[in-house]
Amino acid sequence: MNVELSVVMPCLNEAETLAVCIKKAQGFFEHENITGEVIIADNGSTDGSQQIAKDLNAAVVNVPQKGYGSALRGGIEAANGKFIIMGDADDSYDFNNLMPYLSKLREGNDMVMGNRFKGGIKKGAMPFLHKYLGNPVLSFIGRLFFKSKIGDFHCGLRGFSKEAYFKMELKTTGMEFASEMIVKASLKNLKIAEVPTVLSPDGRSRPPHLNTWRDGWRHLRFLVLYSPNWLFLIPGLLLMVFGLITSTFLVSGPVSIGAVNFGVHTLLYTCGFVLIGFQFILFYGLTKVFTVENELLPKSNKYDRLFKFINLEKGLVVGLLLVIGGIVLSILAYADWQAISFGNIENTSVFRRVIPAVTLMLLGVQVILFSLFFSILGLKK
DSSP: OOOOEEEEEEESSOTTTHHHHHHHHHHHHHHTTOOEEEEEEESSOOSSHHHHHHHTTOEEEEOOSOSHHHHHHHHHHHOOOSEEEEOOSSSOSOTTOOHHHHHHHHTTOSEEEEEHHHHOBOTTSSOHHIIIIIHHHHHHHHHHHHTOOOSOTTOSOEEEEHHHHHHHOOOOOSTTHHHHHHHHHHHTTOOEEEEEOOBOOOOOSSOOSOOHHHHHHHHHHHHHHTOHIIIIIHHHHHHHHHHHHHHHHHHHSOEEETTEEEOHHHHHHHHHHHHHHHHHHHHHHHHHHHHHHTTSSOOOHHHHHHHHHOOHHHHHHHHHHHHHHHHHHHHHHHHHHHHTTTOOOOOHHHHHHHHHHHHHHHHHHHHHHHHHHHHHHTTTO
């Protein structure tokens, strides 16, 4: 018979709660007349969890590579169902109540996320830091960076079609797997729905595998690294625009704001802002090419236009012109120095040529080197 729904549970020493989770899922199949299966993705249990699952006629998939993401990927890829619902085997989620997920999947959604903040978090089910800081902050960053409407990025109970799973091309092996799934689904424009989900205290006597600070950092790191716009482009543009505007004013002469005077020393810093901002923008371009060419991020029309607009020849020409501009300013500064018989430079007007000259030459060299490396990264095209 064709399996409609596979319930996949990652497992690492869950003997205390595994049986009740399997029985609830099987009871759901029977009550709703659904052709389903329970897959236990075992990640090296030593407490007899595997035998418990086999005694209850659940399929056991042994996943030797450690990690939450590794276990789930092993279980999902072994599943036979058209739809998959994944959930923790700690009895914190009610596998008796999976119909809202399945209904949304049957309606044509690629993914269905649970939202614990809408469904309810029972007393003692979530640590204070997770409830009021970790989850809200990371979910907000995820919505901001990836234009997602998901309210709870880290709900462990979620469903998706097997077809959508392969479209997402998931890579991570740890707890950040949960974030990657939503990020990839959003970037690939998959249809995502959300349902309220109740979170209960888990039934284990031991502490959870989740480490608050380590796993929180892994989620944050993943969100930032997968969004080069926010990591490199936006900070770079802000720094560079600020540096260019302030440098333009300071090149013409000192600027006074109240009793504070800004002169050539400030100009040195503002030109530094231009260089730093430009470095950020260059790293954005290189990161974008690397992540797309290595299939970490999906390719877009904007990406193809990037290669039409930026190429080696244009980069070499622009870089050379910037270097020439810097040389011209250097010659003018040299003439000013020569006019005082190469003595001590006390006139700050010379520095107003030297500092922009050095800045232009550095920008030119950066553009040339970037163009060369950009072309190497994009050789596949």
